[in-house]
Amino acid sequence: RIDIDAVGVMLRGTWGETRLTAREMIKDPAFWRIDGQTVAEHRERVMGQVRLLAEHGVSRRALPREYGGLNDNGANLAGFQELVLADPSMQIKSGVQWGLFGSAVQQLGTKHHHDLWLEDIASAALPGAFAMTEIGHGSDVAAIGTTATYDPETEEFVINTPFRAAWKDYLGNAAVHGQAATVFAQLITKGVNHGVHCFFVPIRTPEGELLPGVQSEDDGVKGGLNGIDNGRLAFDHVRVPRTNLLNRYGDVAADGTYSSPIESTGRRFFTMLGALVQGRVSLDGAATVAASLGLYISLTYANQRRQFDSGAGTDEVVLLDYGKHQRRLLPRLAQNYAQYFAHDELLVKFDGVFGGTSDTPQEREDLETLAAALKPLSTWAALDTLQEAREACGGSGFMAENRLVGLRADLDIYVTFEGDNNVLLQLVGKRLLGDFAKQFKGADAATLAKFAVSQTAGKVFHGAGLRSLGQTVADFGSTARSVELGLRAEQQHELLAGRVEQMVSDVAGALRPASKLSGAEAAALFNTHQSELIEAARAHGELLQWEAFSDAVKNTADEGTRQVLTWLRDLFGLTLIEKHLAWHLINGRLSTQRAAAVSKYIDRLCARLRPHAQDLVDAFGFAPEHVRAPIASGAEQKRQDEARAHYADLAARGVAPVSEKSLKKKSERASKKA
Template sequence: MTELAPGATDSAADLAEDATESADDVRVDVAALGDQLLGTWAETRRVARALAGNAELHKLEGLTHHEHRERVFGQLKYLVDHKAVHRAFPKELGGDEDHGGNIAGFEELVTADPSLQIKAGVQWGLFGAAVLHLGTEEHHAKWLPGIMSLEVPGCFAMTEIGHGSDVASIATTATYDPETEEFVIHTPFKAAWKEFIGNAAKDGLAAVVFAQLITKGVNHGVHALYVPLRDPDTKDFLPGVGGQDDGVKGGLNGIDNGRLHFDHVRVPRTNLLNRYGSVAADGTYSSPIASPGRRFFTMLGTLVQGRVSLDGAATAASKLALSAAIHYASERRQFNASSETAEEVLLDYQRHQRRLLPRLATVYAMNFAHEQLLEKFDGVFSGRADTDKDRQDLETLAAALKPLATWNALDILQECREACGGAGFIMENRFASLRADLDIYVTFEGDNNVLLQLVAKRLLNDYAKEFRGMGVGALAKFALGQAAGVAYKTGLGAVAQFVRDSGRAQRAALALRDEDTQRLLLADRVQTMVAQTAQALHGANSLPQAEAAARFNAHQNELIEAAYAHAELLQWEAFTEALAGVEDPGTKKVLTWLRDLFGLTLIEKHLSWYLMNGRLSMQRGRTVGEYINRLLARLRPHALDLVDAFGYGPEHVRAPIATGGEAERQDEAAEYYAALRAAGAEPRREKQARTAKAKG
């Protein structure tokens, strides 16, 4: 690390450093960066984006919810006709068995209309996927052709009014009757009604219904059954099936969400999707998985693609918002602070950079983390990497990234809307519409807080395995970051000491921009939070059930915060690993600045934790914000290149303020005033006139 020259000041060193880092020859290779962002399934994404750019698939604002539903259902047929729904299905049925490519293509539909993306997800990603992954080849041959062709629109009937994210406790029952060899589907009370079910209000002809499977007086837990809902000709509910329309919602009104209930509805024994659990004609239950708990999580794990796709769709929507907001901020002018004749471009204001550029860094981190998640997903579902550990890792990764991506998307859409002022509130510029549609993403396919709790439990289990046998005293030392070689397993204790103790701001800045330092600070926070919570919960398993639950509940928030920190670290690591794949020097330098901005923004966000836990001194804490501001200045000239690399054209962004309209207005205004000045016809301001009069 470079020492300061004798007599040099920190500010002089900072300026020298900035001059070196901000060299004029730094350029971004937009095309190459765009290819990298497209990832493994680049060609599939290009095809999907071309399709999503067609006006036939675009959301039309101002439609009634009935009109929007009709339009979206017609768009599903458009997708079928253009072979956009077949990628994940078996080759013998006309599919590609390309699971990663299927998700990559599907999530791009959010650029056309989020209602279309979710409606397609209900039909082929939930209803069809449940038959594919929970059923047998016999079920595939019988039902998948109609599902793939849209001849049989369907529902995924899992969620109940009384048990949203607690699927294991749903109350709908499927009781086997050996005399008729049928299952009797029944919702015993209103809290057991299936709620917020896509396609339930109008279009669904059948459903995969999740219910407690009961045979010979034994409840074998949640299983899935194929249940017809409506007469294909009249579209009326079949006997025993009922429901209600959820009506107008806060967003996604192109989807006919509704409630379903069943009054002793009978289906054949063979309608049980029995890949993981079968019932013989005499009612005998059997399963290849002996443990009921493991069987339940294995069945639900096959449906993880919903969370994977929402992570990607939220990332895509965030890219659209930032593309529009940054283009607008590069053209819109306001206030003439530095010139008598020219107003300032919004993006030249530091505050505007603070609002948008850290969020741009976040979206890059989301992009690279999602690509890793998608590769993990494809590895499991293709069978290349399909061990129990692989599946657990996939479920944990999806449960970690989906919450951050969907929460970040709402934050980004809101900030971009505000950054565009009143223009951002006009519906044609899409911020308000996209935010309304994505609002529900944070609570479906798993409520975000519940998902993070699942991640936290996995972290605690891993911690317990790693440190099993350690005494309470040793655990306490770990929690305080004192156990040498344990808390700082990366061997970066010296770097941490440097950050805490070095006396000059410039040296602290050099340390903070160091990749290993950022990793240390982010990882140490996760490790310490997990260790502290583990220590607090130590021995809870041996307590009576009520006391154990109370102990866990007292530390639930800490658990979820630890899981959130873990997910942030995953995103930072994904961004850092992606840097290794950048060949162009200029692009690599700019992306490194962007990664540093992401990492230091996280550290600044949690600065109180680092200060209270002695990881940073007060002086070092002040340096974080100062260095972020320097990074913003370096990144400002590259902001347009960084959003253009997303690869979305005007047909995807569809925000008039970001597609040249604002630039035309600004140019027209500038030409008008320039002509007045050239002709000597520009009126003098009152203050100028008074000054001239006084001098005269």
């Protein structure tokens, strides 16, 4: 058996104590979601919960010490992620208040702004919205239509929404509670557009009345997260003081002269957006926690619920003893573990950058790329896992009280906010292409020729099936031998890493002619290969998760625990290989013999891990107050025990009715003897 407590410590990661503190806090029912509330009731409850979180000091973890904070950025996000166990609406609304609105003031503003607003933001006395997204531009922030035009006569910026597509939309706190907004707009001064900057704009009185020139609409009922008052904002020539420009990266003097410590417009834009990367980091962790709750509920239920006998007249079989049930849930459990370990590495990097111990342009770029690689994978996995968990629990899984449908609905939006997942992966893909190109910057002809030869040899080698042929000879007739020879950790890494390298290399080769094409032709060529680039980025993210899991296995001291985690890591790696099996076959990376062995060995690993399934989900460390799902509370076990005891009692007293089927069999045997 695994050391459950030790594995729990591993999963909670670097800021495990903060996670435990957050979990202890949300045992209080005041933080729990109440199913069946109206939208208005849910919104008011969640606003009250945000104020309660502030009273518990949650909002101060990331604040600078001079403002009563702890300046602990990693702890801030670790604690925030655990709130999803109580109510995702509460989690995300607190994220809007402190992780977006408050963080924009803190990260993009200067001491003047911090002195004015940080205390009221931290206490939730000043609720605010983060007004970046526009209905017409979504993820394309650089092209937003809202303008902030400087008027030197009054030393004010005029914030304006010039057309309907420039309305800010989907903003938490915008429909009801927000009194101010951090508004992203095109900064125009002296007739020059200096690109997107952020402005602090009051929008309502403390009594809830809209200020002159501010328009607001309620987004209404959504597919989930209905405890958040999402809405739209527009501005009809709203004037704010010059000093309301959050001017850490760009400023305007009284006479209208623009200045910035970052000369490049593009670099300045990405630096400002990079300062807000914590949203993506948070979602990666929160999605992982939510998925683990779904796995705890579904696997605990599967370990207790019985259905059908074995066909040999035995007791009904526990769901988790069925091979298909193991196949449905255990690979997703392996994936969830991989996400936990990868996320902790991401969180450590985030804390280093935002805490100042490793805040360099290179580290910031690496952080942005890593967050953009992992957030898509974990948020997609959360939806997939929660849906499979729901189905695996049958009708019970569809009941709101068992939480799976509510979690699935609330997490749906995670895949598109803080950056649409495919857009984020394209960002990662472009970084991979850039790194690939750097290998040859300044290379001489001999180096380039040598690379070209190796590439050609590699393509011929794989394309001709020479490696496949060698595998087939070595593996002939033995699944166990296939695994032993080619599916252990080293080979898993080779297959996963080799896939990334070849995919990036292939896309780079396909795009090489772009430098000699017109802008329109180059864009068309890129568009032709966009899907391949995104898939390469996804493969890169999967590799990162596998490597993080492998590092965790290596650092496990207890031998029994290390063995079980090795099987779980292998299950994750082989499931990734199985998912992309067609690619590995087409590119000659696997023989058909070894490819067939992948799926067979996954089945064997599932059976091997089945006795450890409950321990592996118990290691998440969820208390009953975190789970709050009757089917995972032990109630199902009591029902099953009661039913079995009932039939056992009938049999013991000799009063159990005889089945018609057994009577017929008895009659048939008698007639045969006659």
